[in-house]
Amino acid sequence: xxxxxxxxxxxxxxxxxxxxxxxxxxxxxxxxxxxxxxxxxxxxxxxxxxxxxxxxxxxxxxxxxxxxxxxxxxxxxxxxxxxxxxxxxxxxxxxxxxxxxxxxxxxxxxxxxxxxxxxxxxxxxxxxxxxxxxxxxxxxxxxxxxxxxxxxxxxxxxxxxxxxxxxxxxxxxxxxxxxxxxxxxxxxxxxxxxxxxxxxxxxxxxxxxxxxxxxxxxxxxxxxxxxxxxxxxxxxxxxxxxxxxxxxxxxxxxxxxxxxxxxxxxxxxxxxxxxxx
Numbered sequence: 025x026x027x028x029x030x031x032x033x034x035x036x037x038x039x040x041x042x043x044x045x046x047x048x049x050x051x052x053x054x055x056x057x058x059x060x061x062x063x064x065x066x067x068x069x070x071x072x073x074x075x076x077x078x079x080x081x082x083x084x085x086x087x088x089x090x091x092x093x094x095x096x097x098x099x100x101x102x103x104x105x106x107x108x109x110x111x112x113x114x115x116x117x118x119x120x121x122x123x124x125x126x127x128x129x130x131x132x133x134x135x136x137x138x139x140x141x142x143x144x145x146x147x148x149x150x151x152x153x154x155x156x157x158x159x160x161x162x163x164x165x166x167x168x169x170x171x172x173x174x175x176x177x178x179x180x181x182x183x184x185x186x187x188x189x190x191x192x193x194x195x196x197x198x199x200x201x202x203x204x205x206x207x208x209x210x211x212x213x214x215x216x217x218x219x220x221x222x223x224x225x226x227x228x229x230x231x232x233x234x235x236x237x238x239x240x241x242x243x244x245x246x247x248x249x250x251x252x253x254x255x256x257x258x259x260x261x262x263x264x265x266x267x268x269x270x271x272x273x274x275x276x277x278x279x280x281x282x283x284x285x286x287x288x289x290x291x292x293x294x295x296x297x298x299x300x301x
Contacts, residue, residue, distance in 0.1 A: 044161035045153025046071040048089070050145065051127065051183040056170040057143065058177065060136040065145060065167070066127035066187050067091060067104070075153045078121040079109035081235060083242025086112075086119045086154065089128060091147040094164075098135030099143070105129040108195045108278050108291035109234055111242075114154045118242045120234055127190040138171045145169060195276045198292035200224045200284055205273050209298045212262035214240050216296070218277065219255040225289075226254075229281030233258050236274040239266045272297050 046069055053064040067089060069077055078086035093101045106128065112121040132145065146166035153159050172178070200223050207215040216233055231248045233240065240246070240260035247259045274295040283289040 044151075044163075045075045045155065045159035046077055046151060046161060048149050048151060048161070048163065048165065050147065050165045050167050051187070052145070052167055052169060052180055053184050053187045054169070055178045055180045056172045056174075057134055057138075058172060058174065059134055059138045061177065062131050062133045063177070064129055064131055064187055064191070066129050066183070066190070067149070068125075068127055069122070069151070070125050071123070071153055072155075075155045075159075076112040076121045076123045077151055077153050078112075078119065079234065080104070080106045081238045082121060083119040085114050085117045085242075086121060086158075087150070087152040087160070089149070089151040091130075091149050094146040094148070095132070096134075096138075096140070096143050098138075099145075100133045102131040102133075105131075105191070105194055107190065107193060108276050110278070111232065112154075114158065115156075118245060120242055127187055129187065129191055129194075140171060142168050142170050195278075195291040195293045197294070198283065198289065200289070201277070201292070203277070203294040203296045205296050205298050206257075207298075208301065209270060210262070210266070210268055214260045214262050214273065216258040216260075216273070217255055218258065219253070223285055225279075225282050225285045227281060228279035228283050231256055231258065231277065231279050233260065234276045234278060235260070235263075236276065237267055237270070238263055239270060239273060240275075241266075270298070 049068045051066045051068045057063055071077055078088050080088050082088055109120045112119050144166055149163050149165055151161045200221055202219045202221055204217045206217050241263035244261050249257050251257055272295045276291050276293050278291045
């Protein structure tokens with residue numbers, strides 16, 4: 025990603041030898057798979073103490089966790105489902121990532137016929153974990169799963185529950201807040217209006233817009249101001265590496281409290297269009 029090359033390249037050139045800052049393994053929601061039935065695997069990320077890893081768009085510094093799958097013939101892997109990130113710090117530079125242990129979920133669809141009795145799900149992982157210094161990590165990970173023709177899936181006793189918990193917490197679209205872009209495409213600053221609707225919280229706390237495709241950089245810091253009508257006006261700086269000509273602004277809105285008045289809702293996804301010229 026071009027948006028990451030400037031500062032990330034400098035960090036890579038001065039990285040210490042040894043240690044990856046995090047460990048990543050592949051976990052499966054099911055103990056065995058069924059022909060033609062999609063199932064979920066997860067990249068289980070455990071950072072070392074004080075370390076963080078990075079979101080799909082890390083911002084001014086960092087590299088996102090990625091995997092190049094090696095799957096049996098006929099198997100197809102979907103994209104990573106990304107949890108809501110948080111602001112992390114690398115050498116005084118704010119970025120987008122995770123300080124916690126997490127599961128990055130990926131749906132895999134097997135073919136209708138599987139001749140083997142077991143299959144190997146494998147992939148080449150790459151990540152970066154940072155604290156006072158950064159460690160790039162590279163590893164090949166695999167799991168072997170039996171094939172069965174049972175009418176119901178057999179869920180993994182260890183991993184099914186945490187994978188479900190992570191899935192349930194994924195940010196989704198919401199009607200509680202109306203989001204619009206009040207600046208023109210390719211211009212800076214980028215101005216976002218977040219207006220409460222029925223059921224919205226009166227005080228969601230501190231709010232932040234995480235740009236999913238790198239249109240808004242993580243540095244300088246965004247400014248979010250509450251307006252007299254209860255809406256938020258969020259102003260961010262367009263990245264010098266921002267993709268050009270986009271008609272929408274995809275991202276995740278995160279609050280320190282809850283966006284909802286009657287239930288927890290820390291994050292939701294949006295993709296408001298730019299104003300038509």
